[in-house]
Amino acid sequence: MAEREELIELRFRIFDGTDIGHSTYTPSTTIASLKQRLLAEWPQGKTLVPKSVNDVKLIHAGRVLENKKTVADSNITFGNPPGEVITMHVVVRPPITKKRTGKNQEEMQKMNSCSCTIL
Numbered sequence: 001m002a003e004r005e006e007l008i009e010l011r012f013r014i015f016d017g018t019d020i021g022h023s024t025y026t027p028s029t030t031i032a033s034l035k036q037r038l039l040a041e042w043p044q045g046k047t048l049v050p051k052s053v054n055d056v057k058l059i060h061a062g063r064v065l066e067n068k069k070t071v072a073d074s075n076i077t078f079g080n081p082p083g084e085v086i087t088m089h090v091v092v093r094p095p096i097t098k099k100r101t102g103k104n105q106e107e108m109q110k111m112n113s114c115s116c117t118i119l
Helices: 031-040 102-112
Strands: 008-013 019-025 056-060 086-092
Touching: 008 031, 019 031, 031 056
Parallel strands: 008 086
Antiparallel strands: 008 019, 056 086
């Protein structure tokens, strides 16, 4: 007779205090699949929206959780009483701005330089 896995109840708190993805998960669920679900349930109208799993970091008990590990591998339930809802914090990497090339910097210097002549 196979033993039933104990389900873990998780919720995810994003940067503005909003909770999303409140549900139960099996200990064999990977961190990457948790992030996939977060992306699918991300609230509309937020100024910062992740585009991929790599743009999201899950933090629990001060540790950043790795995508390849499972909930069980990450010791999510450590220090929490059984049946308690566990809150994970979600950090979103801001979009990367493009670096300026040397040509653009030269153009900016020409625009900002003064061509006045004092007699």
